[in-house]
Amino acid sequence: MHRNPSPTYYKKLPSYYLNSIIFSQLHNNTPADQYTALLDGYNEANQNWTNNNTDVTQINWNNLYAANRGSADGSAKYFLVNDVSDDKIFNAATHYTYNFNDKTRFLLNVSYQNFKSEYYREINDLLGANYALNVDPYADSNRTGSTGFYNMNDTETQKHVGDKINYDYILRRQEVKVNPGLKLSTGQFDVFVSGLVGYSTSSREGLFQNYLYQNTSFGKSKDYNYWNYGLKGQIIYRLNGRNFFVYNGAYFSQAPFLEDIFINGRVNNYTVPNIKNAVVSANDISYVMSTPFLKVRATAYLVNTQNDTNVQRFFADGLTLSVDNSDTGGTEDKTASAFVTQTMSNVNKRNMGAELGVDVKILPTLSLQGVASWGEYKYTNNPNVYISSDVMAAPYANLGTAYIKDFKVGGTAQKAFSAGFRYNSPKYWWFGASWNYLDDNNLDPSAILRTDEFIQNNNSNTPFVNLDDPKIERYMRQVQLPSSFFVNANVGKSWIIGKYYVLISGSVNNILDNTKYITGGFEQIRSSNGNVDFENDYNSKNPNFAPKYWYTQGRSYFVNLQVRF
Numbered sequence: 001m002h003r004n005p006s007p008t009y010y011k012k013l014p015s016y017y018l019n020s021i022i023f024s025q026l027h028n029n030t031p032a033d034q035y036t037a038l039l040d041g042y043n044e045a046n047q048n049w050t051n052n053n054t055d056v057t058q059i060n061w062n063n064l065y066a067a068n069r070g071s072a073d074g075s076a077k078y079f080l081v082n083d084v085s086d087d088k089i090f091n092a093a094t095h096y097t098y099n100f101n102d103k104t105r106f107l108l109n110v111s112y113q114n115f116k117s118e119y120y121r122e123i124n125d126l127l128g129a130n131y132a133l134n135v136d137p138y139a140d141s142n143r144t145g146s147t148g149f150y151n152m153n154d155t156e157t158q159k160h161v162g163d164k165i166n167y168d169y170i171l172r173r174q175e176v177k178v179n180p181g182l183k184l185s186t187g188q189f190d191v192f193v194s195g196l197v198g199y200s201t202s203s204r205e206g207l208f209q210n211y212l213y214q215n216t217s218f219g220k221s222k223d224y225n226y227w228n229y230g231l232k233g234q235i236i237y238r239l240n241g242r243n244f245f246v247y248n249g250a251y252f253s254q255a256p257f258l259e260d261i262f263i264n265g266r267v268n269n270y271t272v273p274n275i276k277n278a279v280v281s282a283n284d285i286s287y288v289m290s291t292p293f294l295k296v297r298a299t300a301y302l303v304n305t306q307n308d309t310n311v312q313r314f315f316a317d318g319l320t321l322s323v324d325n326s327d328t329g330g331t332e333d334k335t336a337s338a339f340v341t342q343t344m345s346n347v348n349k350r351n352m353g354a355e356l357g358v359d360v361k362i363l364p365t366l367s368l369q370g371v372a373s374w375g376e377y378k379y380t381n382n383p384n385v386y387i388s389s390d391v392m393a394a395p396y397a398n399l400g401t402a403y404i405k406d407f408k409v410g411g412t413a414q415k416a417f418s419a420g421f422r423y424n425s426p427k428y429w430w431f432g433a434s435w436n437y438l439d440d441n442n443l444d445p446s447a448i449l450r451t452d453e454f455i456q457n458n459n460s461n462t463p464f465v466n467l468d469d470p471k472i473e474r475y476m477r478q479v480q481l482p483s484s485f486f487v488n489a490n491v492g493k494s495w496i497i498g499k500y501y502v503l504i505s506g507s508v509n510n511i512l513d514n515t516k517y518i519t520g521g522f523e524q525i526r527s528s529n530g531n532v533d534f535e536n537d538y539n540s541k542n543p544n545f546a547p548k549y550w551y552t553q554g555r556s557y558f559v560n561l562q563v564r565f
Contacts, residue, residue: 013542013544019542019544021035075133076127078127082122083120087115087117088117092112106183109181113174117171119169120164124161126160134149147211152211154208173258178197179196188238194231199228200225201226206220216268217267226256228277230252248285249283250281251281252279253277254277260309260343284300286300292361295359304348305351309345311342342387344385347383348383349380350376351375353374367421372417379409379445380406382403383401385400385447385448387448404445404450410442420434428495430492434489438485442481482517488507490505491505500564504559505562510553510554512555521549
């Protein structure tokens with residue numbers, strides 16, 4: 001195996017050496033020469049990162065080329081690939097309208113979509129090597145004595161730039177939707193009601209016969225068919241010409257997304273266990289005021305989702321799982337240090353909240369705007385969780401229940417506020433600016449970390465001896481991200497030049513160049529194993545396996561020129 005070239009690989013960071021030194025002091029069993037090596041390693045790594053030595057803090061391409069050129073047989077130890085999605089989509093739709101009278105109208109929409117996409121990996125650059133080895137380097141640990149061929153129908157061991165490698169498969173879906181609707185007006189009410197009937201059929205066709213899944217990887221899978229039904233409506237009640245209420249409601253089923261049906265589509269036809277249509281109930285009600293000087297919109301909403309399927313793909317380093325072995329009929333522990341797929345089935349969520357928007361014209365040329373959003377988006381049950389990986393000989397591992405009920409859904413700020421102004425000059429130019437505040441953003445909880453697999457000894461089926469309830473509660477606590485604010489501005493000017501209308505506008509986002517706001521991320525996966533080193537790492541100021549975060553980009557600019565004639 002070759003060392004991970006990522007500069008953020010945990011064994012390349014100062015924290016790895018520092019934590020190792022702390023662990024060795026606690027255990028008091030590290031030989032003197034190894035302890036000295038850890039101290040030297042920490043000092044060197046700390047200096048490299050403090051001084052931003054790009055040979056360390058960035059991918060060192062020279063080292064990758066050198067490793068490849070030093071290969072005894074000319075094979076690539078490192079090479080670049082493209083993960084390709086070659087989509088072909090055909091859409092057809094028709095719309096029919098029939099007016100019964102001036103106030104009643106019938107509408108009918110019919111649509112058809114044929115989707116076909118080939119997903120494959122191809123070699124982009126060999127980085128100085130002669131070829132890439134067309135064999136899984138984990139083959140012997142996955143299944144002793146196996147060939148390791150990514151495609152049993154292609155036993156050529158050497159692959160070159162432009163060749164396909166690792167996986168190649170096709171996903172297909174055909175979908176038909178029929179939406180009849182009725183729109184009518186009577187007195188102070190406008191009413192719209194629409195129905196939905198839909199049918200979809202989905203399948204996978206494997207173009208590689210993977211050595212681990214020779215009976216389920218190659219060829220076309222069976223078709224997976226789903227019916228969708230739904231009803232949605234809107235009611236508008238007009239108090240007068242400037243004040244009205246709006247209600248929107250919907251109840252419908254939704255077929256699983258094509259990419260979510262197959263638990264590890266790269267290498268086999270297995271589907272997510274217990275996958276079924278999600279059921280969505282959505283309701284919102286708004287009060288709207290619109291006057292020449294004041295515009296207000298206040299909204300409350302509630303959205304419930306049941307039976308959803310949630311799929312996440314990420315890299316796990318050293319995750320040990322107890323999986324079923326189809327060859328022996330028993331179970332075995334597998335350590336996955338590769339990309340894995342985590343699937344949650346039977347997921348229930350609730351999104352509820354309120355929003356308020358206000359626009360006040362204090363002068364003919366100057367207006368003030370304000371927006372407030374207060375939400376609560378959370379999981380409302382404990383779903384089932386499964387994990388699969390290309391390096392696991394078993395189709396997937398059933399980790400049982402993920403205890404995430406009442407955890408907040410991550411990925412978005414649940415509270416947001418904005419205040420701004422806009423000046424419109426009589427000479428056809430404008431300028432505006434806004435202050436925006438985001439809060440209550442959380443990492444989506446890792447389902448794996450909140451299963452019994454994380455804390456339980458598989459031999460005794462009891463929690464590891466070093467774990468008690470307070471520790472478990474602390475380990476499983478959701479990660480809340482810090483709040484932040486941004487300042488944005490925009491300006492524009494228009495002209496009439498002869499027969500031409502010319503508009504130029506520009507905007508600057510994140511004027512204060514705030515690059516510390518965390519937009520998202522994920523929790524890294526490590527089994528607790530009841531090991532004191534896990535606890536020390538968790539309590540460390542700089543843990544080896546802390547969550548990984550994504551940060552917002554800095555200041556950005558946009559300029560638009562429009563000419564109309």
